[in-house]
Amino acid sequence: MFKSETDKAKRKRPDQTMEETFSLILHGCKLAKDLESNLGNLASQPEILSKSCDDIVKVFAAAKGRLNADQDPASFTQLLRESPSSSQQPQQSTDPSLQEWLKYGVITQAMDMIQQKVLAGKAPFETNEMGGKNLLEGSASARLKGSVVGEIQAMELSDSGRGSSSSSQRPRRSRKDDEEKRTMTVPAPQMGNTDLPPEDNFTWRKYGQKEILGSRYPRAYYRCTHQKLYNCPAKKQVQRLDNDFYTFEVTYISQHTCHMSSTAPSIPPPPPLETGTQDQIMTQAMVSQPTPASSSSVPLGRWLSMEFNSLASASCGSGSGGAGGSTASARYGREVDYPAVADLADVMFNSGSSSSNSMEFIFPSVEDKWEAGDKKN
DNA sequence: AATATTTGACCCTG
């Protein structure tokens, strides 16, 4: 009974495939548009322009491949194979792919800046928001690597909207202000399982999904796998854009406090360091690794290397924030009470990876059942 | 057996 459901999720139905292909094409169009609108900004960066063109070509090529092979992802894969990194397991330590990621990250930041200016307040996040990001992150080759440029700290730093909770009537938890939220759009894997949420190098545990009024696709709710262990309040919501099947809007809420490093204490009760450094965050090219995540299958050497290469992979404090939220009714509030939001920078340089592997590696016995303790009344 | 996901119900905020 439920198995069928699962199957459904795993293998795409024809109409869905079609829709995806369609979306892919639209995505390509969008990228082209974005490129057009950002031509000026990128004028000084021929490389980027070139790359953008490349991406666009790839997206269309992918779409074409799909159309031709309909359900044979092979062709698609081939198209992408031309990318620098070998098929799927690029051996990297400092290699090209990483650099590529870095590059993307950097570019993205620039784009973000530009966008923020453009957004100047509250533009409908339609074309604007997606604009640069997709243009740059939309690299099919990048996607092939299995992850997403997760940490592009994006716009909307303020909990605009309904964050306001004038006078606290609820002793509960009206500190929505503390909840840093940030929304960003990330491209979904175009090949393979597009149902997979964008990977951002963190281990998340899905705890809910809900249909959202006015949205075509449901919103999935994730929390940090180590929530209980480290009182890590990090959460994220993932939802496809109504108009773009291939783009996820990811909202990060709160930062990871579950970071740990060889030097840092296991318990990171960091002082209330107001992380007002969101802009700085953008300064770093946060990169993600091709981490299968959820399923610890990343060779140790891999994450180690990424750690030491300082890929700016804020292992645990990576993405965070995001704004889609609305009523941030933090339930686990009481536990995660302390504003314990370690300074991101600190997190990034101190923390090692946070992929499940590293966790297991460092904490062989992580037997926490957050569920056990964190019940509602 | 342990862990992760699904999903309907419940709770909270606006």
Added chain:
DNA sequence: CAGGGTCAAATATT
């Protein structure tokens, strides 16, 4: 009251 967010039992997966 409606809608969004979270819980937690049931179910899947490894």
